Every structure is written in C-alpha cells, then in structure tokens.
Amino acid sequence: MVKTTIPIEEHVAPGHMGCPGCGACLALRLALKALGKRTIMCVPACCWAVMPGVFPYCSIQVPVLFTAFETAAASASGVRAALDAKGQKDINVLAWAGDGGTLDIGIQALSGAVERRDEIIYICYDNEAYMNTGIQRSSSTPIGAWTTTTPVGQTRAWKMEPKKSGVEIMAAHRIPYTATACVSYPEDFVKKVQKARDIRGPKYIQVLSPCPAGWKSDPEKSIQIGRLAVESNVWPMYEVENGVYTVKKPTKKVAVKDYFRTQGRFRHLGEKDIEEIQKTVDSEWELLLKKEKMSQK
Amino acid sequence: MVKKLINGNYAAAYGAKLARAEVIAAYPITPQTAIVEQVADFVASGEMKAKYVTVESEHSAMAACIAAASAGARTFTATSSQGLLLMHELLHWATGARTPVVMVNVNRAVAPPWSVWADQTDSISQRDTGWMQFYSESTQEELDTVIMSYKISESPDIMLPSFTTEDAFFLSHTYEPVEIPDQAMVDGFLPPFDPEIKLDVDKPRGFGSLSMPHQWYMELRYLIAEAMDRSRQKILKVEKEWKELTGRSYGGLLDEYRTEDADVVLMNAGTAASTIREVIDKLRKEGKKVGLARIRSFRPFPTEEIRALGKHVHTIGVMDRSYTFGDGGAFFTEVKGALYNLKDRPAVKNFVVGIGGRDITMKTVEKLYDNLFKVRSGGLDAEKEWIDLKRPEVA
Numbered sequence: 001m002v003k004t005t006i007p008i009e010e011h012v013a014p015g016h017m018g019c020p021g022c023g024a025c026l027a028l029r030l031a032l033k034a035l036g037k038r039t040i041m042c043v044p045a046c047c048w049a050v051m052p053g054v055f056p057y058c059s060i061q062v063p064v065l066f067t068a069f070e071t072a073a074a075s076a077s078g079v080r081a082a083l084d085a086k087g088q089k090d091i092n093v094l095a096w097a098g099d100g101g102t103l104d105i106g107i108q109a110l111s112g113a114v115e116r117r118d119e120i121i122y123i124c125y126d127n128e129a130y131m132n133t134g135i136q137r138s139s140s141t142p143i144g145a146w147t148t149t150t151p152v153g154q155t156r157a158w159k160m161e162p163k164k165s166g167v168e169i170m171a172a173h174r175i176p177y178t179a180t181a182c183v184s185y186p187e188d189f190v191k192k193v194q195k196a197r198d199i200r201g202p203k204y205i206q207v208l209s210p211c212p213a214g215w216k217s218d219p220e221k222s223i224q225i226g227r228l229a230v231e232s233n234v235w236p237m238y239e240v241e242n243g244v245y246t247v248k249k250p251t252k253k254v255a256v257k258d259y260f261r262t263q264g265r266f267r268h269l270g271e272k273d274i275e276e277i278q279k280t281v282d283s284e285w286e287l288l289l290k291k292e293k294m295s296q297k
Numbered sequence: 298m299v300k301k302l303i304n305g306n307y308a309a310a311y312g313a314k315l316a317r318a319e320v321i322a323a324y325p326i327t328p329q330t331a332i333v334e335q336v337a338d339f340v341a342s343g344e345m346k347a348k349y350v351t352v353e354s355e356h357s358a359m360a361a362c363i364a365a366a367s368a369g370a371r372t373f374t375a376t377s378s379q380g381l382l383l384m385h386e387l388l389h390w391a392t393g394a395r396t397p398v399v400m401v402n403v404n405r406a407v408a409p410p411w412s413v414w415a416d417q418t419d420s421i422s423q424r425d426t427g428w429m430q431f432y433s434e435s436t437q438e439e440l441d442t443v444i445m446s447y448k449i450s451e452s453p454d455i456m457l458p459s460f461t462t463e464d465a466f467f468l469s470h471t472y473e474p475v476e477i478p479d480q481a482m483v484d485g486f487l488p489p490f491d492p493e494i495k496l497d498v499d500k501p502r503g504f505g506s507l508s509m510p511h512q513w514y515m516e517l518r519y520l521i522a523e524a525m526d527r528s529r530q531k532i533l534k535v536e537k538e539w540k541e542l543t544g545r546s547y548g549g550l551l552d553e554y555r556t557e558d559a560d561v562v563l564m565n566a567g568t569a570a571s572t573i574r575e576v577i578d579k580l581r582k583e584g585k586k587v588g589l590a591r592i593r594s595f596r597p598f599p600t601e602e603i604r605a606l607g608k609h610v611h612t613i614g615v616m617d618r619s620y621t622f623g624d625g626g627a628f629f630t631e632v633k634g635a636l637y638n639l640k641d642r643p644a645v646k647n648f649v650v651g652i653g654g655r656d657i658t659m660k661t662v663e664k665l666y667d668n669l670f671k672v673r674s675g676g677l678d679a680e681k682e683w684i685d686l687k688r689p690e691v692a
Contacts (some may be wrong), residue, residue, distance in 0.1 A: 038498045042364065049509055058503030063496040065362065066505035067368050068390055074357035078322060078364030078372075079496060081348035085319040085370050091498055109360065112353030 003027070006190050007033045016051045017057040021219025023209030023226065024048060024106040024125045026183045028060070028096065031207075033125055034193035037062055039113040040083075042076045044106060045069040046098035047132045053199045069100075070105040072097040073113035076120040092197055099140035100130045102206075103164050114173045114202045121196050122204045124166055127211035135214040137165040142234070142276050147214075152268045162280065166206045170242040176201040182208040184226030192239065199241075208235045211289040216264025218272075228259040233285040238292070245292040256281050299477045300426050305468035306476055308436045309375060309401040309461070310335035312443025314345045315483045316399070318373035319490075322350040322361035324380065327413045328469045329403040332375040355380035359387035361399070366396035367504055369495035371447065376397070377465070381419045384543050385426070391458040392521060394505055397450035399444065399491070400460040403469045404618070405565065407651045411678035414654020415464040417567065418619040421595075421627045427521055430595040431527055432566035436473040438547050439463055441539060444478070448487050448535045455524050455531055456492075464618075465654065467568040482542055499545030529597045535672035550599035552591040555581065556606060559588030563667035564632060565616040566592040568656040569650070576662040592628060605633040611643040612673040614665055618651045625649075625681050647681035661685055 013033035018025035024047050032039065040063045043049055051064055052058045067075040077096040092096075098107060098220035102124040113120060129147050130136040131163055137147040142163045146152055150159040170178040177199045181189040189207055196203035208229055210222040217225055229235040231254040238247040256278045269277075303311070309332045313321070321340070323333035339345035346604045348365075352358045355376050362372040376384065381402050391398050405418035420430055431446065433439040439461060444550065454456050463469045484538060496504065508514040533549050540546040552570070555577055556562055561574055570591040580587045590606055590613075592599065607613070613636075617626020629647035635641050651657045661684060 037501075040368070040496050040498065052503055055503070055506045055513060058501075058506055060503065061501055063501045064503045064506070065364055065496060066503065067364065067467055068386055071357065071360035071387070074322075074352060074360035075364035077350055077352070077357075078320065078361030080367045081320045081322070081350050081361065082365035082368035082370035085346075085348045085365075108353060109357045116351060118350075138512075214571075227576075237375060254648060275482045 005187050006030065007036070009033060009036070010062045011037060013061060015053065015054060015058040016048070016087065018051045019219070019257070021210070021212040021222040023125055023183045023211060025051065026177045027125045027189070027207045027209045028095050030092070030183065030186050031096070031193050032062060033092060035092045035121070035197055038090060038093050040079050041065065041094045041096050042067050042072050042079060043096050043268040044072040044101045046101050046206045047101070047127070047133070048096060050132060051054050060212050061175065069101055070099055071109055072106055072257070073110040073120070073122060076111045077102050077118040080119050093120045095120055097124055098132070099124055099126040099128060100138040104138050105167050111173065114170060114175050114204065117201045119200065120202055120226065121193070122151045122202065123193070123205045123206070125209045126206050127214060128163070129213050129214050131214045140166070143275060144269050145266070159266060166204065167240065170204040171243070174243060175204055176198060177239070177241050178204040180206050180208070180235065180237055182226045182230055182235060183210070184230065185237070216267070217262055221262060225259070225262045228254055231250060232256050232259040236257055236288055237287060243295055245288070246293045247292045249287055253276060298479055299502050299678035300474055301477055302472050302477050303436065304470050304472045305433070305436050305439050305463040306331035306403070307335055308440035308469070309443055310339065311477055311685055312440045313373040314339050315478060316444050316487055317371065317481060318347055319370040320348050320350065320362065321374065322352050322365070322372070323374050324352055324355045324358050324376070326355070326377045326380040328405060328465045328688055329375050329380070329401070331621065332401055336373070341520045350529040354675070355383045355660045356387060359384040362398045362459055362674045363387060363391050363394055363396045366398050366427040367394060367496050369490065369492055371490040373400070375401040375403070377403040378407055378419045382407065383421065385423065388423055388426035388428055388458070396458060397447070398458040399443065399446045399450055400416065400447040400458070402460045402462045404462050405465040412653045413465060414562045415467055415651060416618055416653050417462070417519050418663045420460070420462050421619040424596065424627065427457060427525065428596060429457060431459065432595060433461055433463055433468060434550065434568055434591065434595055436468065436471065438442055438543065439468065441543070441545055442547070444483055444487060444537055445535050449528060451490050452531055453493065453620045455528050457524055457528065459523070462567070464568040476543070478543060483647045484543055486538065488490040494645060525597055527592050529660050532594060548591065548593055549602070550594040550597065551602035551606070552593045554591070554607065555612060557586035559610055559616065560586040561612040561666060562588040562590055562606065562610045562664060562675055563616060563662070564590045564592060565626065566595060566628065567618060569616065569618070572659055574658055576659050576666065580663070580666060585666065585670070598631055598635065600635045603632055604639060607636045607639050607643045612669050613643050614648055614669045616648045616650050616665070620649055620652065642676050646672055646677060646679070649681065649683040650685070655685060
C-alpha cells in the first residue's frame with residue numbers, strides 16, 4: 001500500500017514543457033491533486049502559460065483560462081461571478097501565477113479581489129524572478145541574488161533590495177487564510193491547499209518553487225535546495241488564519257551560507273555580505289515569532 | 298411598454314437590465330458613473346438578477362467580464378475616456394478570446410489637460426481592437442442598441458465584443474422621453490447566452506494557449522476577420538427584427554437623411570447629427586440640397602454604403618470629433634479609403650469639430666454646408682480644416 005496523504009489522481013499529464021528539476025511543475029501537480037478535477041484555473045503570463053504545451057494541446061487536465069499578465073485575480077473573480085450567477089457552487093476557482101505576475105504587475109488586481117472577499121484560491125508559485133522571460137529581477141527576488149537585470153558588474157552588484165512579502169501583504173488585507181509553502185514539503189503544501197479550499201472567502205498561498213535555470217542550481221537538487229531555504233529561515237513556513245500566525249519551526253538549523261552555496265545566483269557574495277543577510281534573516285525570524293506570540297495571545 | 302423621461306446613462310442601464318446581464322464588473326468614471334450606479338441599484342433592489350463585481354480598475358473590469366463570459370455568463374460594463382484607454386490591452390484580449398462582452402462607452406476627451414466633455418478620441422483609439430463600435434444619436438437609440446448589441450455579439454457566427462457610445466453630456470446627461478420595452482418582448486428577442494464552448498469542469502480545455510507561427514494563430518485571426526465581415530449583415534438583420542417588434546430602427550451601419558438628391562453631404566457620428574438634421578430642414582426650405590450620412594457603425598465600417606453614397610454625391614464633408622495627429626480625422630481617412638476605388642471619386646473634405654466638448658451649433662453646421670457648396674463649385678480649398686478654432690494673438 002502507498003502510505004501518503006497526497007491524493008493519487010493526477011491532473012497534470014506528462015508531456016509538459018517544464019525544465020528538468022522545475023519546482024513550479026511539481027507545485028501545480030500537487031495543488032491540483034489537492035483541489036481535484038472540479039477546479040477552473042486562471043493562468044496569466046508566467047512559466048505555466050507556456051508549460052502546458054502548444055495549442056490545441058494542454059497538459060493541464062482541468063479547464064484553464066489563459067489571461068493577461070496582470071489579471072489573474074480579476075479573471076478568477078470573473079469566473080467566480082459567472083459560476084455564482086449560474087448557481088454552480090461546488091467548483092474551485094484557482095488563480096495560478098508567478099511571483100512577477102502576483103507581486104509586481106498583478107498586485108493591484110490581487111489586492112482588489114482579496115479586499116472584495118471574492119471566493120477564490122490564489123497560489124503564487126514563487127521562483128523569485130521573471131523566469132519565463134529569462135531571469136529578470138522581480139520584487140520577490142531575494143536580496144543578494146544575481147539576475148540578468150541585477151548583473152554583477154563594476155558599478156552595480158546584485159539585487160540590493162529585500163524580497164517583498166506577499167503573505168504579509170495578504171495578512172494586512174485581513175484575508176481569511178494565507179500561508180507560505182515549499183514544494184520540498186509536499187504533504188504540508190497539499191494540506192494547506194486543502195485547508196484553503198475549505199475556508200470561505202479569498203485564500204493566498206505562496207509556494208517557493210526552486211528554478212534550476214534561474215537559480216543556477218543543479219536540477220537534481222531542487223528538493224534539497226527548497227529544504228535548505230526553509231531550514232535556514234530564509235523561507236519560513238507559516239500560516240496566518242484570520243490574523244493568527246502559526247509558524248513551523250525547523251527541526252534542523254542551517255546557516256544562510258549553506259543555502260546560498262547551492263546556487264550560482266549567490267556565488268558573487270563575500271563572507272561579509274552573507275553575514276549581513278544572515279543578520280536580516282535572524283531578525284525577520286524573531287519578528288515572525290513575536291507576531292505568532294502576539295496573535296495567539 | 299412604459300415611457301420614461303431618462304438620460305442616456307439611464308437608458309444604457311435599462312438596456313443592460315432588459316438584456317438580463319448576469320455579471321457586471323464596473324468602475325466609476327465621469328460622465329459614465331450614473332450607468333454603473335443605476336445598474337447597482339437594479340441589482341440591489343432585486344430587479345436585476347446579476348453578480349456585481351466592484352473591481353478596483355477598468356482594467357480589472359474588462360478582465361472579469363472576459364473571464365465571466367468565458368465561463369458562459371452574459372456580461373456588462375461601462376466606461377469612458379481614460380478608463381477605456383486603460384482597458385485597451387484587454388479589448389484586444391476580449392476579441393482574441395471570442396467573448397461577446399457588451400459595454401457602453403461615454404465619449405469623453407482624453408487628458409491632459411483634464412476635460413470630461415465630449416470627444417471621440419477614446420473610442421476611435423480602439424479602432425483595431427476587433428470590437429464592434431456603435432455610435433448613438435439619441436437616448437432611445439442607446440437603449441435599443443445595447444439590447445441589439447447582445448444579439449449581434451452573441452450570435453454563434455459572430456462571437457465578438459461590442460460597445461455602444463454616448464457623447465459625453467450631450468447624450469449621457471440629456472433627458473428625453475424613452476420607451477422602455479417590455480421584458481417579455483426583449484426575452485423573446487434575445488435568448489439566454491448559451492455558448493457552445495465555455496470553461497466547463499466536465500469538458501476541460503485550455504483557452505488561449507500558446508500557438509506557434511506555423512500553427513493556428515494566423516488562421517484564428519482570419520476567423521475573426523470573417524466574423525467581423527459577417528457582422529455587417531447581422532447588424533442589419535437584428536435591426537430589422539427589432540423594428541418588427543418596436544417600430545424603431547436607426548439606419549443600419551450608415552444612417553442617411555435626405556441624401557437621395559443631395560448636392561453636398563455631411564458625415565458624422567454621434568449626437569451632432571440631430572443638430573445637422575435641423576440645419577438640413579432649414580436649408581432645404583431655402584432650396585439648398587443638403588444631406589447627412591451618420592456613421593452609426595464604425596466597426597464594421599460601412600464601406601459599401603459609403604461607396605453607394607459616393608456614386609451620386611460628389612461633395613462630401615466628413616466631421617471628426619477626434620484627430621489622428623500626423624494624418625487627419627479617422628472618419629475622414631476611412632471614408633476616403635472606402636471611396637478610392639470608385640471610378641469618379643467625390644471631393645472629400647475633413648472638418649475637425651467639437652474637440653474637447655466644444656459646441657457644434659447650427660451656425661457651425663451652416664458654415665460647413667456653405668464651405669461644401671464652395672468646394673462643389675470651385676474645388677477643394679483645403680483637405681482638412683479645424684472649425685471654430687480660437688487663434689489668440691501671439692504677443
């Protein structure tokens with residue numbers, strides 16, 4: 001017998017155009033396992049706009065509406081409104097977008113949909129840059145990372161600004177449910193998606209999805225890299241449910257430099273640079289634990 | 298049938314209500330706002346059974362309408378000026394997705410400087426988006442055209458979005474007695490929207506996926522071109538059906554007034570047509586053979602109708618309430634284009650008028666006819682002319 005809490009049914013067929021070791025590919029496979037086939041997806045410009053394949057083929061086996069870059073959330077609201085108008089209540093509406101489509105160009109529409117309390121599940125698969133266009137920085141690119149628009153050169157070195165926090169922005173909307181996740185923890189991710197499905201109102205999950213092409217990492221190490229991101233507290237795993245924080249504490253403590261060493265995008269950083277980033281990661285972690293303590297009362 | 302004293306904005310809202318729009322996604326902008334307010338009232342009172350999505354921008358309004366239509370719902374939105382320009386990307390999208398979204402645009406000037414008054418630059422700028430564009434002259438026409446638009450757009454052999462327009466204030470805020478059609482009559486005229494292909498969990502499909510150069514993109518565009526060409530006959534057919542039910546029709550794609558024996562004809566789109574009609578009646582009494590050809594449908598363009606007109610009228614003045622910088626008014630260039638292959642081409646002059654809501658008075662129109670008679674006898678004095686332009690002395 002298979003011992004897993006993850007549903008066996010597949011809704012993403014083989015034959016997609018994802019790169020070897022693609023975290024986003026695994027993310028969708030798991031998300032659709034969690035949601036099942038009574039799901040309608042809205043997918044803006046992102047890797048997953050290309051990965052399902054070329055018309056008339058589509059390796060995603062639920063209905064997919066491909067949308068303009070900044071409209072994942074507004075489109076999901078539109079689909080939900082149509083289903084409501086038709087009296088169809090038992091269908092999940094999933095907006096599925098990358099970090100650029102979510103936290104840069106699409107954040108206005110996302111903010112609108114969440115503020116309106118539209119009944120949608122929004123999942124941002126976060127590969128920390130514009131990967132489909134070839135590794136340009138987004139607001140979700142972490143501090144210190146090389147991208148093609150934050151090149152390491154004489155006058156400018158890497159991305160100097162901290163990563164924008166999608167989950168904190170959603171928490172500030174008093175969203176019923178928001179969480180971080182990582183493809184390296186599939187049971188946890190599936191559980192969060194299922195939890196989101198069963199909560200009324202808008203839900204937002206940001207799932208860290210390692211990208212070997214953009215992170216300059218070994219495709220066979222994607223899962224390990226995701227784990228290091230969590231264990232180093234660079235990508236803390238937590239949920240915010242109606243304002244209450246629940247933080248998952250890593251069982252193993254890893255230094256930021258051990259996470260960075262797995263990826264070429266951080267190769268240029270010196271010991272001092274990494275020390276600085278380690279300090280920020282530590283203080284952010286402390287702040288998160290305080291939020292958990294304060295919100296749980 | 299009830300008669301009510303309403304303005305163009307309320308007429309548009311009644312049109313959406315009578316068409317039983319199921320999803321409304323809307324954002325306020327002057328002078329359109331009364332449309333989305335009235336629709337919100339209809340939904341709140343239960344008179345209209347619809348989902349109303351209070352989006353955070355016009356861009357999201359159009360995105361939500363496209364998505365809702367993809368899921369099989371009849372959609373409605375309204376906008377104006379900057380709002381329409383913000384939607385531009387998604388106007389193309391609605392066409393490519395073959396979603397029959399119906400919208401009302403109140404023609405308002407484009408900033409800067411800020412101006413909320415009548416000007417058709419906003420909708421003319423959407424010429425190449427693949428939307429059908431209908432320009433209304435009266436409040437009644439606005440209401441009737443919204444209902445007809447759904448029937449035209451949703452026809453399985455068309456499946457293209459459309460918008461009707463109202464000149465800001467001249468139509469949006471002017472009250473006229475309007476016949477509100479019976480719901481039962483409209484229901485008989487306009488069946489529920491039931492697209493053959495929609496987002497359906499039992500028949501999963503990808504909508505709008507990637508297409509390579511050697512594959513189907515070009516063919517899909519050709520299908521849109523064919524559908525738009527077919528829409529000319531569809532507009533006439535639907536208007537004929539509407540006339541049988543209500544006794545009202547508006548002249549198809551090109552609405553002509555006293556052109557049969559006219560020596561000179563003015564062409565325009567929108568509310569100035571009513572002023573022109575008054576002038577025509579006055580000048581006709583003086584023995585001057587003048588006429589009007591009102592462009593009611595800009596897309597599809599009334600190419601054949603304009604050619605037929607050009608065969609017997611040899612002096613045409615085209616009025617544009619917008620301007621394409623570096624060329625001329627869009628109506629002017631397109632009218633000229635339609636006439637080019639005629640054996641004996643008429644003289645065509647461009648009058649740029651009413652920009653930013655400047656009034657087009659009877660006096661203005663008389664001046665234009667005077668000018669056209671001079672063109673008729675002495676040839677073109679200028680290809681284009683800005684009318685009633687103030688030219689302050691430069692110190």
